[in-house]
Amino acid sequence: RNFYSHLNGLVDTLRKNFQYIIVPVKEEIDAQKKFDTINNRGDKLKNEDLIKTRIFSLLYLDLEKEIGKTIPERKFQTTLDDFEKKWSDMRERVEIKSKSKYRFDKFLHHFVVIYIDHKSKTEEIFEKIINYLDKPVDSSQHDGKKLHSPKKLIDDLNEFSKNFEKLRDPNPKDWGKDHPEIPYYLKKIKEYGSEICYHTILA
Numbered sequence: 001r002n003f004y005s006h007l008n009g010l011v012d013t014l015r016k017n018f019q020y021i022i023v024p025v026k027e028e029i030d031a032q033k034k035f036d037t038i039n040n041r042g043d044k045l046k047n048e049d050l051i052k053t054r055i056f057s058l059l060y061l062d063l064e065k066e067i068g069k070t071i072p073e074r075k076f077q078t079t080l081d082d083f084e085k086k087w088s089d090m091r092e093r094v095e096i097k098s099k100s101k102y103r104f105d106k107f108l109h110h111f112v113v114i115y116i117d118h119k120s121k122t123e124e125i126f127e128k129i130i131n132y133l134d135k136p137v138d139s140s141q142h143d144g145k146k147l148h149s150p151k152k153l154i155d156d157l158n159e160f161s162k163n164f165e166k167l168r169d170p171n172p173k174d175w176g177k178d179h180p181e182i183p184y185y186l187k188k189i190k191e192y193g194s195e196i197c198y199h200t201i202l203a
Contacts, residue, residue: 028134046104046105047105047108047123047125047126048104048105048108048125050126051108051125051126051129051130052087054129054130054133055129055133055150055153055154056080056083056084056087056150058133058150059080059083059150059151059154060080062149062150062151063076063079063080064076083151083154086154086155086158087154087158089158089161090157090158090161091104093161093162093164093165094107094161094164094165098169099165099168099169100164100165100168100169101168102164102168105122105125106122106195107161107164108125108129108157109121109122109125110160110164110198110199110202111156111157111160112124112125112128112129113199114199114202114203115156116128116129116132118199129153132148132153133147133148133150133153134147135147135148136148160202163202164198164202167186167189167198167201167202168186168190170182170183170186170187171183
């Protein structure tokens, strides 16, 4: 009785103290954009946070479908945690001062330019990555066919970040004894802020 009394009180509070507004949208990406616009009235969510939320929501759905087929139910959460750790390690490689010391959204932009759309701008990365995940692997395929995998995207970004760290924090052992000049030039690129070079070098 106490539980239901408390629950009714909570529901009543929601009914009386909150105003619900329907915002119609044509596509899911419009919903994401509108959410970001509304959210910007407070502290702005960064593009990379919105991207992560979308990738991991799709990852969650994919893993749910795989329960009992490729992953046991008891491993569902640990698998999610593994991908969360990959994402966390990747951000650390890119952002930490002792490592790459770079903005994460700019790092994502390099990835988008190389793998998704070479004409995209930094402010378009959210839309480009979301559209990429929502499209079939083969552009000639139709609805119901295999879409780009959020798991593969996280794995690809993770590997990409390891290579990126070698460019931003060059260690001679990564480049071999025959090329001692490479770390020197990579440090000069960083020193001069010639970040546009990273697109080509990473590609």
